[in-house]
Amino acid sequence: MKQWVTLMDGIDRLQVQEVPEPIDIKEDEVLVRINAVAINHRDIKIINGDFKGRYATPTDPMVPTSDASGTIVKVGRPAAATKWREGDRVLGLVRPTHLTGPTRSEHHALGLGFPQPGVLTEYRVFSASGLVQIPQGLSFEEAATLPIAATTAWMALNWDRPIDRPVRGPQTVVLLQGTGGVSIHALQQATALGLTTIVTSSSDEKLLKAQELGATHTVNYNTTPEWADEVLNLTQGKGADIIVETGGPETMPQSVRAVAEGGVISAVGVLTGMTEEKPQLAIGLSLINRNAVLKGINIGPRDRVEEMMRLYQQEDIHPIINRCFKFDGAKDALTYMKDGFHFGKVVIKVNED
Ligand SMILES: NC(=O)c1ccc[n+]([C@@H]2O[C@H](COP(=O)([O-])OP(=O)(O)OC[C@H]3O[C@@H](n4cnc5c(N)ncnc54)[C@H](OP(=O)(O)O)[C@@H]3O)[C@@H](O)[C@H]2O)c1
Numbered sequence: 001m002k003q004w005v006t007l008m009d010g011i012d013r014l015q016v017q018e019v020p021e022p023i024d025i026k027e028d029e030v031l032v033r034i035n036a037v038a039i040n041h042r043d044i045k046i047i048n049g050d051f052k053g054r055y056a057t058p059t060d061p062m063v064p065t066s067d068a069s070g071t072i073v074k075v076g077r078p079a080a081a082t083k084w085r086e087g088d089r090v091l092g093l094v095r096p097t098h099l100t101g102p103t104r105s106e107h108h109a110l111g112l113g114f115p116q117p118g119v120l121t122e123y124r125v126f127s128a129s130g131l132v133q134i135p136q137g138l139s140f141e142e143a144a145t146l147p148i149a150a151t152t153a154w155m156a157l158n159w160d161r162p163i164d165r166p167v168r169g170p171q172t173v174v175l176l177q178g179t180g181g182v183s184i185h186a187l188q189q190a191t192a193l194g195l196t197t198i199v200t201s202s203s204d205e206k207l208l209k210a211q212e213l214g215a216t217h218t219v220n221y222n223t224t225p226e227w228a229d230e231v232l233n234l235t236q237g238k239g240a241d242i243i244v245e246t247g248g249p250e251t252m253p254q255s256v257r258a259v260a261e262g263g264v265i266s267a268v269g270v271l272t273g274m275t276e277e278k279p280q281l282a283i284g285l286s287l288i289n290r291n292a293v294l295k296g297i298n299i300g301p302r303d304r305v306e307e308m309m310r311l312y313q314q315e316d317i318h319p320i321i322n323r324c325f326k327f328d329g330a331k332d333a334l335t336y337m338k339d340g341f342h343f344g345k346v347v348i349k350v351n352e353d
Contacts, residue, residue, distance in 0.1 A: 003121035004330050005061030008049040008114075011334045015061065022125045029125050030084050031074035032092070034350045035140035036324075037120050038067040040148045040181065041269070044338050046114045050274070055115035065120045066094045066113035069134060069143040070351070073123070080128035089134040091143045092119060093302055094151075096130025103298040120330060122351060132305055135313040140353060145181065145319040145345040146309070148299055153186035154308040155300040156244045156266035157193075163307050167242070170196045175231055175240035175258060177221075177247045179206040182268055184320050184344040186244045187213055189308070192315040198234060200227050206343050213320070228254035239263060239290075248272045256286040264293045320344030327351075 001021050006014050025031050043065045045051055069091045075081050084090070098107035112118050134143040157174065158166045173196045176183040183199065190197050191214035198217040199210040207218035217234045221227045231240055239260035245252065246269035255265050287294055311317065322342040325333035327350050337346045 001122040002327070003063050004065075006047045006064045007061055008046060008052055008057060010049070011044070011047055011331055011338070014047065014064070014331055014334075016328075017061065021123050025074055025076045025125055027076045028079040028128050029076045030072045030080050030090075030128055030131070031123060031125055032068075032070040032090060032131075033073045033123055034068045034070040034119060034121060035353055036069050036144040037065050037348045037350055038141075038144040038147075038149070038181075039065060039333055039337050039346045039348065040067060041271070041337075042066070042148065043113060043118075044334055047334065051114055055109070058115075062114070063118045063121050063124075064113055065118045066092075066111065067144050067147040067149075068092050068119035068124070068350075069140040070124075072131075076128070083128055084131070089140070089143070090126075090131040091134055091147055092124075092126050093130045093132065093305065094147050094299055096127045098299075099129065099302045101301060103301075120348070120350075122327075129302075132302060132309065135309055137313065137316065138318070141321055141324055141347045141349065142319045144347055145185070145321065146305065146312075149181035149345060150185040150189070150308060150312075150319065151300040151305050152268055152297055153182050153189055153244065155304060156182075156186060156268055156297045157189060157195075157242060158304075159266065159295060159297060159300075160264070163303060164310070166193055166307075166311065167195065168193045170194055172196065172242065173198065173235055173238070173240045173260065175243045175255075176200070176215075177244065177251055177255075177269075178271065179203070179210060179343045180246065180271070180340075181342075181345045182246055183244060184210075184213070187215060188317050188320070189311065191215075192311060192317055198231055198240060209343050226254070228258040231258040235260070242266060244268055246271055248274070252283060256283050256290070256292075259287075259290055259292045261290050262292065263290070264295055266295050266297045268297050321347050323347070324349055 095107040248270035250272035
């Protein structure tokens with residue numbers, strides 16, 4: 001079988017390896033034939049070496065990426081057989097041991113794509129507990145987009161809500177930054193929940209697409225660089241109750257200005273860089289003034305993934321796939337996403353259904 005591998009030295013240096021199919025499947029594991037892999041910002045950072053130092057850098061080439069869907073072709077017995085059957089359609093959790101509650105360092109240490117081997121391969125062994133059934137009506141490509149981007153979006157909206165009682169109704173205003181994977185999943189979820197949404201983007205064309213998906217308001221952050229003012233205008237001075245903060249250091253000061261009193265900034269991303277040398281004190285004081293919460297979001301556990309998927313099924317939500325590349329085109333897929341041309345998710349088709 002074929003798999004892509006990296007030494008965390010850049011997209012250009014990714015290579016395809018031919019290796020034997022896995023045959024050693026433990027009792028609590030299953031073998032999955034991978035159908036589709038979705039790419040995340042994290043994958044690009046890992047492949048480019050930005051995460052070196054967090055864990056031991058692999059000396060052997062490592063399979064990258066973390067989000068996959070596929071079909072179970074072999075079940076380890078008896079533990080795995082209690083839950084799974086050959087032929088089941090599944091997606092893999094990024095952190096297979098994170099089943100409930102907050103993300104902890106022991107979950108990170110078993111994360112797929114780094115430090116553990118990833119999923120850009122034709123077959124892979126998964127722990128039986130690290131898989132979730134794909135609901136009927138979702139394709140393999142759509143399901144592959146859920147583990148990181150959709151789960152993070154769901155947690156950013158609902159981290160403080162009891163399971164199966166998500167935030168609902170137009171009185172809650174949600175601000176989504178940009179039109180990448182997390183934001184577009186959050187837009188689809190928020191729209192299904194009837195929330196009021198404001199989407200920012202550098203592109204009017206992408207904002208039109210966001211409107212077609214149900215965005216209540218849109219703001220171009222290039223032509224309106226002080227977009228926080230526009231958020232306040234659109235909400236009659238109130239601000240956004242939930243901000244899905246994907247931008248990081250350069251957007252955070254405006255997010256603090258745009259958050260409603262008693263609202264939440266769900267800190268998700270670092271699209272504008274990973275520096276931590278920005279003035280935290282001013283942000284802290286502003287949060288006090290606005291009685292607001294700054295909540296770090298770090299993907300989410302299996303029970304919240306399953307909760308989210310119930311909404312996708314009930315509301316017939318279909319994740320937005322901007323482009324689907326062939327397995328051999330993995331480098332092009334990663335480069336395309338790195339360059340930010342996409343709206344929603346970028347997927348690689350590994351095996352035919
Ligand atoms: N904490 C977690 O658990 C978690 C999970 C997933 C992702 N993340 C992080 O969240 C961020 C977003 O991830 P993603 O997968 O959605 O990335 P993505 O798909 O690569 O998002 C790219 C988009 O972000 C937008 N963007 C770039 N700079 C921006 C800015 N200054 N203001 C507003 N939007 C901007 C652009 O949208 P336009 O083209 O529309 O301008 C760009 O197309 C990344 O930093 C990622 O590492 C964190």
